Amino acid sequence: MTMNSPQQRPAVAELCAVSKSYNTAGGHELKVLDNIDLAVHEGELLALLGQSGSGKSTILRCLTGLVEPSSGHTMAAGKPLYGVNRDASVVFQTFALYPWLTVEQNVAVGLMSHNPTREERDAAVDRAIELIGLGNYHSAYPRELSGGMRQRVGIARALVSKPKLLCLDEAFSALDVLTAENLRQELISLWGAPDSGLTSIFMVTHNIEEAVEMATRIVVVFPRPGRLGLVLDNPLPYPRDSKSPEFQRLVNIIHEAITTLSLPDLPPEAHVPGEPISRGRKRMESIPLIPVGQILGLMSLLHDEPELNNIYDISDEIGKEFGETIATVKAAEILELVDTPKQEVYLTDLGRRFVAADRQGQRAIFAEQVYKLRIFHIILAVLGEAEEIEAERVLKDIGSALPYDNPEKTFETMIAWGRYAGLMDYNAKTGMVFVPKDEDEDDGAQG
Numbered sequence: 001m002t003m004n005s006p007q008q009r010p011a012v013a014e015l016c017a018v019s020k021s022y023n024t025a026g027g028h029e030l031k032v033l034d035n036i037d038l039a040v041h042e043g044e045l046l047a048l049l050g051q052s053g054s055g056k057s058t059i060l061r062c063l064t065g066l067v068e069p070s071s072g073h074t075m076a077a078g079k080p081l082y083g084v085n086r087d088a089s090v091v092f093q094t095f096a097l098y099p100w101l102t103v104e105q106n107v108a109v110g111l112m113s114h115n116p117t118r119e120e121r122d123a124a125v126d127r128a129i130e131l132i133g134l135g136n137y138h139s140a141y142p143r144e145l146s147g148g149m150r151q152r153v154g155i156a157r158a159l160v161s162k163p164k165l166l167c168l169d170e171a172f173s174a175l176d177v178l179t180a181e182n183l184r185q186e187l188i189s190l191w192g193a194p195d196s197g198l199t200s201i202f203m204v205t206h207n208i209e210e211a212v213e214m215a216t217r218i219v220v221v222f223p224r225p226g227r228l229g230l231v232l233d234n235p236l237p238y239p240r241d242s243k244s245p246e247f248q249r250l251v252n253i254i255h256e257a258i259t260t261l262s263l264p265d266l267p268p269e270a271h272v273p274g275e276p277i278s279r280g281r282k283r284m285e286s287i288p289l290i291p292v293g294q295i296l297g298l299m300s301l302l303h304d305e306p307e308l309n310n311i312y313d314i315s316d317e318i319g320k321e322f323g324e325t326i327a328t329v330k331a332a333e334i335l336e337l338v339d340t341p342k343q344e345v346y347l348t349d350l351g352r353r354f355v356a357a358d359r360q361g362q363r364a365i366f367a368e369q370v371y372k373l374r375i376f377h378i379i380l381a382v383l384g385e386a387e388e389i390e391a392e393r394v395l396k397d398i399g400s401a402l403p404y405d406n407p408e409k410t411f412e413t414m415i416a417w418g419r420y421a422g423l424m425d426y427n428a429k430t431g432m433v434f435v436p437k438d439e440d441e442d443d444g445a446q447g
């Protein structure tokens with residue numbers, strides 16, 4: 001850290017020992033953030049990375065006062081924050097524009113809580129529209145604009161109030177590659193320009209390259225519950241060259257932190273013959289919230305293209321976000337269909353048998369593997385004795401077994417896997433989980 005490092009300047013927003021829990025629809029408490037200390041300083045461009053569901057958006061919402069911490073507190077410009085931080089504004093992935101308002105009117109929405117005079121409002125709107133290059137589109141409606149232009153409106157609306165902190169929540173992820181790259185570059189220029197008024201940016205992203213391209217500091221959130229993991233300064237000069245060795249080194253460090261965390265390189269467990277493997281595990285393991293079809297897709301890919309054995313290449317090939325690829329690989333791994341030494345991904349013997357099997361055979365292997373997972377015993381143990389079981393009760397059991405998981409989402413995924421395996425099904429009308437009588441050949445891998 002140099003003397004001029006932004007981290008030595010005052011914090012514009014800060015989380016102090018912030019924890020956050022939600023009450024889920026099933027009445028369980030879900031701890032999403034645990035004891036987060038995080039400050040965004042003047043002049044800083046801070047990027048937050050982490051798996052889906054690790055709590056990134058919740059951190060953003062706490063920082064901006066949209067969500068109140070369960071414990072700990074938020075500071076804004078050195079003072080405790082109560083309610084929404086009016087010196088912060090947010091650009092959302094979905095643009096969140098009003099379709100019935102023009103560009104100008106949509107941008108003016110960003111000033112609503114600031115009570116400007118008409119003249120002040122018009123001047124500020126004109127300035128924001130100019131800054132972000134929407135000069136000829138004052139009276140256009142969102143439907144007349146491309147995705148990139150719409151997101152410009154979203155950015156202008158966020159900048160119109162001259163916020164001390166601009167927050168970007170996956171702001172580029174709905175845009176095509178070139179448009180996203182242009183907007184990123186423009187934002188970096190605006191952030192560096194003395195007359196833009198834009199000094200501090202806090203961004204949430206899934207995209208590691210995007211974080212390394214833009215941020216002065218990168219924080220990786222570890223999940224369940226969300227904690228600060230890797231914190232990395234990024235001193236590379238702008239404009240950054242994504243092909244430079246130093247850029248790639250940072251990308252690799254972050255990749256590795258996320259991968260190692262998700263796919264720990266553990267020695268195989270001692271297996272008692274005849275016993276489900278997971279019985280030996282000390283605690284119940286959750287399952288990645290991944291549809292069956294996606295696991296089958298990964299299996300086919302590994303079979304069809306055996307030279308694809310590296311998690312980064314697989315992620316590129318699938319075209320999904322890195323976090324989602326990891327979750328898919330993890331799902332296949334807990335089903336023992338793949339093995340993941342370091343960053344590599346291979347079919348296991350069972351995985352090879354799986355891809356060679358016909359549809360019936362695949363479902364049988366899947367069922368056998370699902371049966372080994374302890375989390376499924378919550379349901380299967382009861383279904384062994386009764387014909388059906390109340391979903392309510394299952395949700396409660398999931399909630400107490402996996403306090404950091406969302407029980408409803410875990411339940412949905414379990415039912416989808418169980419349905420494909422022919423082990424269980426769920427009737428939303430009766431609220432009951434039951435053993436399917438006849439295997440329905442058609443409901444295959446839709447879950």
Ligand SMILES: Nc1ncnc2c1ncn2[C@@H]1O[C@H](COP(=O)(O)OP(=O)(O)OP(=O)(O)O)[C@@H](O)[C@H]1O
Pocket residue numbers: 022023024030032050051052053054055056057058059405406
């Ligand atoms: N209002 C809410 N009520 C209940 N649970 C919530 C609520 N908001 C978020 N969660 C849960 O909190 C966890 C963290 O969510 P959050 O959106 O902060 O994660 P994230 O890292 O931003 O995820 P993603 O990258 O998928 O957007 C998730 O399990 C989510 O289901």
